[in-house]
Amino acid sequence: MKTIYLDNAATSFPKPDAMLAAMISYQQTIGANPGRSGHGLCIDAGRIVYETREILARLFNIDDPLCLALTKNSTEALNIALQGTLKPGDHIITSAMEHNSVMRPLRFLESQGVKVSVIPCSPRGELDPDDISKAVRNDTRMVVLTHASNVTGTIFPIEAVGLRLKEQGDIIFCVDAAQTAGALPVDVQRMKIDILAFTGHKSLYGPQGTGGLYIRKGLEKKIPPLMMGGTGSRSEFEKQPDFMPDKYESGTPNTIGIAGLGAGANFISGKTIAVIRAKEEQLTARFLDHMIALRDRVVVYGLNNAAIQTAVVSFNVRNITPSDAALYFEEKWGILCRPGLHCAPSAHRTIGTFPQGTVRFSFGFLNTSEDADYAAEAIIGLINR
Amino acid sequence: MTDPSSQAVVLFASISHALRAEKIIKAQNISCKLIPVPRHLSSDCGVCLRFNLSDRNLLENILQGKLDFFEIMSL
Structure with a gap:
């Protein structure tokens, strides 16, 4: 894997x-x-x-x-x-x-x-x-x-x-x-x-x-x-x-x-920052687009708009705790992410996810479009588990 | 060997300042070299910038306003 x-x-x-x-x-x-x-x-x-x-x-x-x-x-x-x-x-x-x-x-x-x-x-x-x-x-x-x-x-x-x-x-x-x-x-x-x-x-x-x-x-x-x-x-x-x-x-x-x-x-x-930003924005947008079809089962927090956010996406799959989701992503898909409170309890209170937290996928310049697609596939896999 | 009387050094607050100065001065094609601070000038353990005395005015003008602290001393 x-x-x-x-x-x-x-x-x-x-x-x-x-x-x-x-x-x-x-x-x-x-x-x-x-x-x-x-x-x-x-x-x-x-x-x-x-x-x-x-x-x-x-x-x-x-x-x-x-x-x-x-x-x-x-x-x-x-x-x-x-x-x-x-x-x-x-x-x-x-x-x-x-x-x-x-x-x-x-x-x-x-x-x-x-x-x-x-x-x-x-x-x-x-x-x-x-x-x-x-x-x-x-x-x-x-x-x-x-x-x-x-x-x-x-x-x-x-x-x-x-x-x-x-x-x-x-x-x-x-x-x-x-x-x-x-x-x-x-x-x-x-x-x-x-x-x-x-x-x-x-x-x-x-x-x-x-x-x-x-x-x-x-x-x-x-x-x-x-x-x-x-x-x-x-x-x-x-x-x-x-x-x-x-x-x-x-x-x-x-x-x-x-x-x-x-x-x-x-x-x-x-x-150049412009090129890096464009790539990270594109990866985030691609991933967020996949999430639209899953909105009955997946709650995406934050602005949900790649143009005005960094390459960080916090979400929860309904009825599945962030830690269970992260374990599944790693064991079944080889995806390494971060569940929980991300050292920011006040931020989680603000978005209404305290104390359970969220699953956070964060992309980088060296990720690929395929990674963004694969990440979405893994979420579909979790929903249909 | 160059006659020491024709050379002088610039003392700086720290090596960071000395390295910044070296870069600025070399960019103007003025010859200079970082050397350990001669003991008789200061007990500091750092480096200073040695240059040809004939470049003194030029060098002072270049560094003025770019570095907070520097002191030119004869060797």
């Missing part, structure tokens, strides 16, 4: 050959610690890290690549942004569709005296930018939003929110692009994003353990790091550097992973 991987929203797989080639090449020919000495291999390692920063900066329209700190994932980046910025008494606005990478730090901060407003979304997972604007108060310090839901794929109106917030005062706009970096255009300047958190292991086609944090120039002065330590810079001082990117990059980095991330992001840039 073949294996069809439809869990790309968790981690993309397979990866472009160039990703592994870059990792092997680093380990075989360089291997040294970037920025911890002045010898040739150290500089070569530093170049790999720097080049990755540049590729990512170009992808997100960030003027200065040094405003981009590399992290181990989106979660780390979000924790730096949220825990670093918010003080007791501050007010933060977020949406009901957020992942626990946002919700959990916010619930912790709430217990420390930060005031948290969670803006409800429609049962299809849509956010109205007006609702964000209306929730802004004098003490609002930050708005944090996902760019697209990891449960329904619903794309949020990030640019509309960003533009309004800039008119409403000095409010930091933080965006979680875990689901969209590499899959949709992300432009920090056009979208008025002050802080961008992203991961490398999903649509940027890097390895696990890579990601990043962009902070608008100057804003880092107000955001202390979560971790401190050696940075290879200012070694004579025992005080943590206060400049980007060193401030948030203590300890030896994941250079081999960063080499892979650079190659993955290069793959994206080479194909």
Whole structure:
């Protein structure tokens, strides 16, 4: 039986050959610690890290690549942004569709005296930018939003929110692009994003353990790091550097992973986001078209419109639990997907699927039309079981 | 060997800054090389960018506004 991987929203797989080639090449020919000495291999390692920063900066329209700190994932980046910025008494606005990478730090901060407003979304997972604007108060310090839901794929109106917030005062706009970096255009300047958190292991086609944090120039002065330590810079001082990117990059980095991330992001840039988006949209549309005929038995959540969602589809087959369905898909069809709550309980409450959750099929650029057809066939197989 | 008195170095906040500067400078076809920071200039463990003193003004103009912190020192 073949294996069809439809869990790309968790981690993309397979990866472009160039990703592994870059990792092997680093380990075989360089291997040294970037920025911890002045010898040739150290500089070569530093170049790999720097080049990755540049590729990512170009992808997100960030003027200065040094405003981009590399992290181990989106979660780390979000924790730096949220825990670093918010003080007791501050007010933060977020949406009901957020992942626990946002919700959990916010619930912790709430217990420390930060005031948290969670803006409800429609049962299809849509956010109205007006609702964000209306929730802004004098003490609002930050708005944090996902760019697209990891449960329904619903794309949020990030640019509309960003533009309004800039008119409403000095409010930091933080965006979680875990689901969209590499899959949709992300432009920090056009979208008025002050802080961008992203991961490398999903649509940027890097390895696990890579990601990043962009902070608008100057804003880092107000955001202390979560971790401190050696940075290879200012070694004579025992005080943590206060400049980007060193401030948030203590300890030896994941250079081999960063080499892979650079190659993955290069793959994206080479194909262009437009081409990647068109392919993922086509796969999603094809799968959703198959679902129309099954609507008496299959409930598809979210917008049900490939043009305005990512390549993520959440559904349930009536009277079959998501975990039973996922087991059947794997055992009988070789389809690997993700059932349950997808680390986003609030999103599932919003779409009415808490606590049982949904089955999530998430396509990637390297899936084929045949995969989308096969996925639909498997659902028909489950219904007729 | 080049006479050290005809060369100088640029010190940066970190290797990331040094690598960015190297790329910007090389793109302008100005000769430069990343070397370990000479001990007598700084106790920092990082790298600095060595260049020909004759390119000093050119180099300063190129880096101005692109990098927050850099310091030019004679060797």
